[in-house]
Amino acid sequence: MEDKVEKKLRQREYRYEREQRYLRKRSELDEVLEEVFDQQTLMTLYDLMNKRLIRDFYGVVSAGKESRIYLAKDSEDRDMAVKIYLVVSAEFRRNRLMYVVDDPRFKKTPKDFRDFIYLWARREYKNLETAYESGIPVPKPYFVRNNILGMEFIGEDGKRYPTLIEVELSEETYVKVYEQVMDAVEKLYRKARLVHGDLSEYNIFILPDDRIVLIDLSQAVHVEQPIADKLLLRDLKNISRYFRKHGVEVEEPEEAFERITGHPPIIPP
Numbered sequence: 001m002e003d004k005v006e007k008k009l010r011q012r013e014y015r016y017e018r019e020q021r022y023l024r025k026r027s028e029l030d031e032v033l034e035e036v037f038d039q040q041t042l043m044t045l046y047d048l049m050n051k052r053l054i055r056d057f058y059g060v061v062s063a064g065k066e067s068r069i070y071l072a073k074d075s076e077d078r079d080m081a082v083k084i085y086l087v088v089s090a091e092f093r094r095n096r097l098m099y100v101v102d103d104p105r106f107k108k109t110p111k112d113f114r115d116f117i118y119l120w121a122r123r124e125y126k127n128l129e130t131a132y133e134s135g136i137p138v139p140k141p142y143f144v145r146n147n148i149l150g151m152e153f154i155g156e157d158g159k160r161y162p163t164l165i166e167v168e169l170s171e172e173t174y175v176k177v178y179e180q181v182m183d184a185v186e187k188l189y190r191k192a193r194l195v196h197g198d199l200s201e202y203n204i205f206i207l208p209d210d211r212i213v214l215i216d217l218s219q220a221v222h223v224e225q226p227i228a229d230k231l232l233l234r235d236l237k238n239i240s241r242y243f244r245k246h247g248v249e250v251e252e253p254e255e256a257f258e259r260i261t262g263h264p265p266i267i268p269p
């Protein structure tokens with residue numbers, strides 16, 4: 001009998017402690033999260049924290065129109081980048097909130113749109129996974145749930161490394177970096193069977209040892225998708241333009257296209 005009571009008490013204590021922890025986390029989180037997220041997204045976050053996939057949140061690394069990226073810690077105290085796709089973008093919210101805030105008919109975002117965003121997050125996870133497994137330098141993906149994606153943090157001591165747009169390099173470093181980028185695009189096409197689709201100096205990290213990491217693969221497409229050729233040529237043009245500007249002797253985009261795909265670019269108008 002006593003045993004039973006003790007057990008109950010212990011369970012209750014445990015539950016109390018857990019709830020306290022949950023509440024504490026919740027209020028800290030709320031501060032960090034600045035009201036940009038809808039209820040469903042917060043639920044997903046709490047769920048990820050309860051499951052120990054995310055231990056703690058730190059600052060915002062980037063606040064874009066469609067997503068926000070946070071520095072977080074996993075249960076082993078490793079840095080992690082958590083990308084949260086906005087189901088309702090902050091801007092959209094600011095502009096439209098006053099119309100619907102008191103309207104009982106619009107408590108929820110339409111389910112279809114929510115599902116569409118979730119699909120987008122899963123796509124990026126899947127693309128990262130495929131690329132990572134093919135040996136292409138991209139952040140290692142950790143998990144995806146609804147509109148929240150966890151991946152390797154590209155930086156150190158909680159500070160992200162710069163992207164190409166943010167640095168000035170020596171001439172010979174540009175040459176080395178160019179070669180790596182072209183190599184990554186080729187491997188992405190041939191091994192991972194993907195085209196990045198938004199490749200530019202904004203989506204390429206440069207590490208202290210001059211290695212690169214490609215990011216932002218949500219829009220990457222399979223090479224067999226009809227739009228793949230067009231996107232590949234555009235990526236190659238972006239790369240040529242950027243590196244030519246920095247004094248690198250670059251391969252013509254059309255030539256690179258043919259070398260990589262084995263056929264000349266025939267882009268329908």
Ligand SMILES: Nc1ncnc2c1ncn2[C@@H]1O[C@H](COP(=O)(O)OP(=O)(O)O)[C@@H](O)[C@H]1O
Pocket residue numbers: 061062064065066067069081139151152153154155160161163202203215216217
């Ligand atoms: N894995 C990561 N580690 C560190 N910083 C990252 C990581 N992924 C993205 N970032 C930062 O967040 C910014 C936006 O990320 P990105 O995936 O390009 O989203 P967006 O769709 O907003 O362009 C990047 O430019 C970079 O500064």
Ligand SMILES: [Mg+2]
Pocket residue numbers: 202203216
């Ligand atoms: Mg980007």
